[in-house]
Amino acid sequence: MxxxxxxxxxxxxxxxxxxxxxxxxxxxxxxxxxxxxxxxxxxxxxxxxxxxxxxxxxxxxxxxxxxxxxxxxxxxxxAQVPIHTFPIETVNYYVSGGNGIQIYVEEKGNPEKTTILFTSGYMASRQSWHPLCDKPRDVKAYSLELSGQDLQAVITKIKTDKPNKKIITVGWSMGTPTTMTFMKNNPDIKIDGFISVVGMVHLNFTEASLNTEEIVKYSIAANDPDYKFSTIAYGLNGLSNFRTFKPSSDQYRALKLGDSIIVPPEYRKYEAKPFDFRDFFSSLDIPTLNLIGEEDKLITLEHSLQFANLAKNGKKIVYKDVGHSPPWEDTKSVVRDIIEFVSNI
Incomplete structure (x- = not known):
């Protein structure tokens, strides 16, 4: 430097x-x-x-x-933000997701290897930012159930083309309940492994970590009913304070702020409902892995450990000095641990 x-x-x-x-x-x-x-x-x-x-x-x-x-x-x-590249060769197609929306899918990497499906969290949505996907402007077009149907559509297409294909699902933050919604509603679709990255297994909106004065203030601004851009940007930028344990670089902050802003506001405003997947998760026989940020400001360590300890066939990894963004805060370790998990499936 x-x-x-x-x-x-x-x-x-x-x-x-x-x-x-x-x-x-x-x-x-x-x-x-x-x-x-x-x-x-x-x-x-x-x-x-x-x-x-x-x-x-x-x-x-x-x-x-x-x-x-x-x-x-x-x-x-x-630049401090790594630019990850994929092989030029890709498989591209559309599938119809929840409510019939069109989702553009790109399969990258070696088609003969295990497929890994990542499901994003609250402040980012591939469905929203990808230019070739539908972007519903109706709040009712977004929910855990509909997102689960989106995931079902993608996996069904993969399974149709390659019935013996191994599939690992990865949920980050709110991507975890989204993925479990899909798995619970589609027990006939075989999944070979599940990874939760700082995810929640239950939510009833009374969690102290999600109801601090700062989080409430920034959340209200991010969902400004008048759709005022400066207010929304203020709220999203404030919520960025809770993404990482250590202060993030200006480049990372700008990248994630831009990622959040281009998500349609309806996605952030959808009517979130309480959920509880504890019984379902504890019944899973497939291998599971919980990746936990020891210093997560949003999902408490207590919640994460209780979640991981419910696993029948699971493993947990706690990253020290890491918050709610392990893939960015300790990229090498997360990539290594995911690769090790997948290679043993």
Whole structure:
């Protein structure tokens, strides 16, 4: 990392050419920034930054801060948000989900391997942000039941094409009850494993962690009845405070705020109802995995442990210094643990 928290203040002894290149990449006007090919060429011509890191106390400080908004790398940081890419070859098709809405599906990766289906949480919805999917503007078009039907439509298509295909479902946050709604309502559709990422197994709206003064204030703003953009953005940005345990980088915050804002407001306003999947989850014979953030500000550790302990054939992993976004807060560990779970199915 060449800058000490403030872009204009390079860490002492940082290579001058790195500093110059970094500042060019952060020019206010996009047209003034160098093209990526030029950046790569210049990086290749500069000695690795690791050879120019400060020594002793300064270097120690960088190491201690590496889990905050600093990021140590052998080259310059162009962006802190990783850009994940998939193979070009994809299988694309439409399915009819709940209420007949059209869902555009992209299957990426090796079609011969186990399929992993991720279900998003409250502040993000593939159904909403994907440009080729229907985007209902009716509050009644969104519910756990309808989302469960969406998942059923996708899985039915996969099973029709490849009856012996192994499928693992992964629910993140509210994606967990969505996934369990599907599984409970479709016992005849075989699922080979289930992963809950900081999910809830029951909800009755009296949970103290979900009813703090701050959360209520930001939730009301995010669902502004007048649809005032600035008010909604204020609410969603405030709710971002509860996504992670440690303060998130500006880049991550901006990414997730944008992700939340483009979700139709009707999705956030749907009439959420109490649910309780404790008995259902405890009856599952399939392998299950609960990924838990020890410092989750939304789903208490007590709730998560009680949930995980209901499993017949389950395993739980608690991530230290992680909140409600394990896939972003400890990406390497989460990817490793999901791969290990799937490989044993």
């Amino acid at each position: 060449i800058l000490n928290r403030v872009r204009e203040n390079p860490i002492p002894k940082t290579n001058d050419r790195f500093v110059s290149l970094y500042k060019k990449c952060w020019q206010h006007e996009p047209d003034e920034r160098p093209p990526i090919c030029q950046v790569i060429e210049e990086l290749d011509s500069i000695d690795p930054i690791i050879n120019n890191l400060p020594t002793n106390s300064n270097k120690s400080k960088i190491t201690q801060d590496k889990d905050s908004d600093l990021n140590i790398t052998t080259y310059i940081i162009i």
